[in-house]
Amino acid sequence: MALIKILQYPDKRLKRQSVRVETFDDTIQKVIDDMFETRYTTESCAALAATQLDLEIPWSITVIDLSQNNDEPLCLVNPEIVSYEGEQFEYEGCMSVYPNFIQEKVKRAQIITVKAQDRFGEPFELKAEGYLAKCIQHEVDHLNGGLYIDRLPKIKLERISRRVKKQERMQKKGPGEK
Structure with a gap:
């Protein structure tokens, strides 16, 4: 397995639409394994979508594990939220949007039903609520070329931009500088 670089906003590749998986071959299995490896080694990461990663093809795949012990992997291939x-x-944060620095409140559905395929192509349906529902909606947004900040009012985006610029200036200054 190998780690995959997580793309950072404003990388234009974060706006790519995902590509539907048609063949569940060794290449797709390796991508899924590498996505889980990346998720498990990234601090504070609950889930990743393939469109967030430095992959040649932005597959319609998301990996999620909300367990404390990282022992409940969930892979959704070609997910579609149907209700x-x-x-x-x-509050939501994102590994691609100033991770561990910016979190904002986002309105999501409390309960969703998603149709997807597992990593081997078997179709299934999942009813999710609460944090899992929020997480799936966030990842499906990524697969559709969206970011959670796209759901925020313009004034909030401007405030975030100012905070980020201030943070970047602070990081460029050395210790003790004002």
Whole structure:
């Protein structure tokens, strides 16, 4: 297995649409294994979408593991959310958007139903709620070329931009400089 570089905003590749997986061959199995390896070795990472990664082909694949012990891997290939219920308004962050620095509240469905295939191409349907539902919606946004910050009001984006620029200036200065 190998780690895959996580793309960082504003990399234009983060806006790519994912490519549907048609053949579940060794190449796809390696991509999935490498995605899980990258997820498990990245601090504070709950999930990754293939479109977030430095891959030649941005496959329609997401890997998720919300367990404390990293022992409940969930792979969704070609996921499609088919129903939305309720509402939640919770903080989200992203490994591609100033990780561990920016988190903002985003409105999502509380309960979703997603149709997908497992890593071997077997179709399944999953009803998810709460944090898992939020996570799947976030990753499906990535697969559709979206970022969670796209869901924020313009004024919030401007505030984030100012915070990021200030943080970058602070990091460029040496210790003790003002």
